[in-house]
Amino acid sequence: MENIFYDLEDEEKLVLYCIGALDNEPIKSKIKFQKMLFLVSTVFEGYIDILDFEPYAYGPYSETADSVVEDLLKLGLVTTVASRGTQYKLSEKGIEVLNELNPKNALMHIISHFKKMVNNMTDTELLVLIYTSFPEYTKNSVVWDDIKNKRHDIATRLLKKGIIDFKKALNVSGMDEAEFLKFVESKNIPIA
Incomplete structure (x- = not known):
């Protein structure tokens, strides 16, 4: 295999790490x-x-990230998986390059945590979590007005899934603490 990994930019490596x-x-x-x-x-x-993220129709968006994944697709390092939407995974060549890059365990642990979390949420749950954590990215959103009224339900779903703790769920809900506590108890969700 050619030593393609020597020519990869930092953003390309990050995309490979995230996908792999x-x-x-x-x-x-x-x-x-x-x-x-x-x-x-x-x-x-x-x-x-x-990666130069900007507020966009569906939250933070990086044109650079889209460009990078397209380049990695052309290089044969990334493939798409047939499903209801576009899913990315590494090709065999991409896995070889990832192994050659040998990313630090701590880095891959954090990336794996985020990947597991993101893949265990619906797109709407993810957007509500992002928008409530980084409100500056609601600026050009085409969905925030529709989904912000569902915040308390989404907060309890994320709490129940164990994706966020009570404090973060409270923030996501947009409710005051006493009101949210009653709402959570009415849904029979245990609070750790």
Whole structure:
């Protein structure tokens, strides 16, 4: 195999890491792909600027990330999986390159955490979590007005799934604490 990994830019490596995490489990939609990269880039200094996320129709969007995944598709490192939407996973060549890159365990652990979290949410749940955590990205949203009234239901679903804790669920819900506590109890959701 040629040493293609020597020519990869940081953003290309990050996309490979994200797609290849969790034993190459596919990222289940383009929205999830963009939001996973966004969340990962907020944790690792420098990536938020490299990927240049902007408020867009469905939350944070990076044209760079779309460009990178298209380049990786052309290089044969990434493939799409036939399903109800576009899902990405690494090709055999992509897995070889990922193994050659040998990313740090701590980095892959964090990326895997985000991938598992993102893949276990519906697109709407993910968008509500992103919009309530990063309200500056509601600016150009075409869905926020429709989904913001569902915040309390989505917060309890995410709490029940164990994706977020009570404090984060309270923030997502937009309710005051006493009101949200009653709402959670009415749904028979245990609070850890």
